[in-house]
Amino acid sequence: GENVEQHPSTLSVQEGDSAVIKCTYSDSASNYFPWYKQELGKRPQLIIDIRSNVGEKKDQRIAVTLNKTAKHFSLHITETQPEDSAVYFCAASKNGNQFYFGTGTSLTVIP
Amino acid sequence: DADVTQTPRNRITKTGKRIMLECSQTKGHDRMYWYRQDPGLGLRLIYYSFDVKDINKGEISDGYSVSRQAQAKFSLSLESAIPNQTALYFCATSDFRRSTDTQYFGPGTRLTVL
Numbered sequence: 001g002e003n004v005e006q007h008p009s010t011l012s013v014q015e016g017d018s019a020v021i022k023c024t025y026s027d028s029a030s031n032y033f034p035w036y037k038q039e040l041g042k043r044p045q046l047i048i049d050i051r052s053n054v055g056e057k058k059d060q061r062i063a064v065t066l067n068k069t070a071k072h073f074s075l076h077i078t079e080t081q082p083e084d085s086a087v088y089f090c091a092a093s094k095n096g097n098q099f100y101f102g103t104g105t106s107l108t109v110i111p
Numbered sequence: 112d113a114d115v116t117q118t119p120r121n122r123i124t125k126t127g128k129r130i131m132l133e134c135s136q137t138k139g140h141d142r143m144y145w146y147r148q149d150p151g152l153g154l155r156l157i158y159y160s161f162d163v164k165d166i167n168k169g170e171i172s173d174g175y176s177v178s179r180q181a182q183a184k185f186s187l188s189l190e191s192a193i194p195n196q197t198a199l200y201f202c203a204t205s206d207f208r209r210s211t212d213t214q215y216f217g218p219g220t221r222l223t224v225l
Contacts, residue, residue: 001170006153032212043201043216044154089153096205096212098169099144101153 002027004092006102013080014110021105023090024072030092030100033073035064038087038104047088048075080109114138115217117202123223130189132220134202143185144203144214145169145177147196154201160185161207192224 003026013019025033031052036044050057050064050073057064061080066073077084090102115136124130134143145157156169158177166177174196178186189196202217 034213043218045216046213049213093212096142096207098156098159099214100170101155103151103153
């Protein structure tokens, strides 16, 4: 099956700086890559996703890049704010079937 | 997202007891999933269902069973609970018919097995 690795496991940044979280996947057939944000005690919520026919996608301060050749994808958050503090999960899926999640990155934005 | 609900929200039980966790959705989605979340391990798929007559094992199905009673309901059972099944359990839905793979999660059920 698919194996998704996520780094780093913890990340602290100063408010206003950028944060980058990286994931690698093993199955070249995976074609859908969502990112979820989970605040303490809450459910995971989708913040951005990308499909394998696209190399980059942006939504305001959040962007995701995908390198199919290297089988890795990254989440970029610019101009970080304290409310960005949460755990972020990447995932990989083939056609929306089984989803395989990374182990999460705990992001702390220091005011 | 109030369209995906889970009951109970918290449950404490003893080793060997049978437990059922329930998930309901009003989103009209065809696909439903059960995950467990453990600290440091992320979310791992237990079972998933693409419609009422379709049930599939995920990564960690041993010790669990499921029932898709209707399109809107998907239950997870622990036939004989053991302490290492203590975890946070999430149900999720997605709508394959609209060609979107976005998953919507329920609020979670915190299960403690003593």
